[in-house]
Amino acid sequence: MNAEKLFFPDPQMRFNDLKNWEPLLKDQEKKRSSSSASPKKPPTTLRESFESDEDGRREGNVTEVNGNRVAIFRHGKNLFGIQANCPHAGGPLYKGDIEELPDGSLCIRCPWHSWCFQLSTGKCIWPSGQNDVTVTVYPVHRRKSDQAVLVGFDSFHKKYFSDRDF
Numbered sequence: 001m002n003a004e005k006l007f008f009p010d011p012q013m014r015f016n017d018l019k020n021w022e023p024l025l026k027d028q029e030k031k032r033s034s035s036s037a038s039p040k041k042p043p044t045t046l047r048e049s050f051e052s053d054e055d056g057r058r059e060g061n062v063t064e065v066n067g068n069r070v071a072i073f074r075h076g077k078n079l080f081g082i083q084a085n086c087p088h089a090g091g092p093l094y095k096g097d098i099e100e101l102p103d104g105s106l107c108i109r110c111p112w113h114s115w116c117f118q119l120s121t122g123k124c125i126w127p128s129g130q131n132d133v134t135v136t137v138y139p140v141h142r143r144k145s146d147q148a149v150l151v152g153f154d155s156f157h158k159k160y161f162s163d164r165d166f
């Protein structure tokens with residue numbers, strides 16, 4: 001945990017309610033392998049696999065904590081938080097698909113124009129030539145006692161102090 005950060009809980013979001021992308025990505029990989037063995041079968045997209053998933057769990061989640069909108073994603077036991085909207089043209093990153101990169105790291109693909117951002121660093125990895133574009137990444141963890149999801153910040157948002165004279 002980041003001891004120097006201030007962590008804020010989402011009042012409603014619970015770890016167990018978040019859609020777990022880890023088995024979905026594994027399943028997609030299996031389907032890809034089997035479709036390459038039988039070329040007549042159309043490729044399955046992540047979106048299709050979610051539509052057939054009727055477990056009722058939430059996909060990409062957006063929360064507003066400490067004056068910031070943050071997209072939250074679960075992959076196995078890990079949680080990731082990034083700014084909710086895309087720096088390209090404001091697309092909803094919280095509705096994007098997660099993909100696994102060849103090095104095993106994860107990226108989020110924006111649903112509007114498919115730009116990809118690495119979840120751990122926030123760096124834009126697609127399209128090429130946008131290396132200097134990043135999204136803000138937030139540390140996120142689960143509080144074991146009640147499964148609450150907490151997002152970490154360096155400081156309180158300035159709105160907490162805007163009405164006060166110091």
Ligand code: FES
Pocket residue numbers: 086087088089090091110111112113114115
């Ligand atoms: S708004 Fe996200 S890629 Fe264009």
